[in-house]
Amino acid sequence: RKEVEQDPGPFNVPEGATVAFNCTYSNSASQSFFWYRQDCRKEPKLLMSVYSSGNEDGRFTAQLNRASQYISLLIRDSKLSDSATYLCVVNSGNTGKLIFGQGTTLQVKP
């Protein structure tokens, strides 16, 4: 079983749609959680950190459920520029080792 699992998609949605990505992780001792965005043939960039209380940044909302070891990302009012791969990332200790999921591809259509 992979340490971080995501549905690879692709998710094809029209502009303005709301889309949700889910992710599960296997190590209950994991400490920090993130969503990264990766554009085609580019490096990953931090989209947002994920906290147990949930956090929101504009159209993006991230949630963490430690009991279920589940992380989510909600994108409201999708834009064409949101088209990218979204990577669920877990930091399981203090070494800074980031564990990435496979990534979920989002394609927003006009």
Add this chain to the structure above:
Amino acid sequence: ETGVTQSPTHLIKTRGQQVTLRCSSQSGHNTVSWYQQALGQGPQFIFQYYREEENGRGNFPPRFSGLQFPNYSSELNVNALELDDSALYLCASSLVASGRTPEQFFGPGTRLTVL
């Protein structure tokens, strides 16, 4: 831009050869992590260097080795290249301080093709 640079951007090698990839960390950062990203997969942690010492290693064989220099730049060396080593190699720099999990800033990567 993150301020993390990598060289070269692209590289083609043949099986059995050796390769060295380079990374310059963001100014003020003391830690460099290396990741391998195969096509269609998420990045996989290779190892991390903190103050010139290896500080954690992923599930990669010993032919993957690294160095960190006093200026915190880093090298990744891969010996006896195999076809499956073809991937995007990413380095990420961060500032490790006590009690915090630092954000890692990624460089643009080196795309290695092994023929």
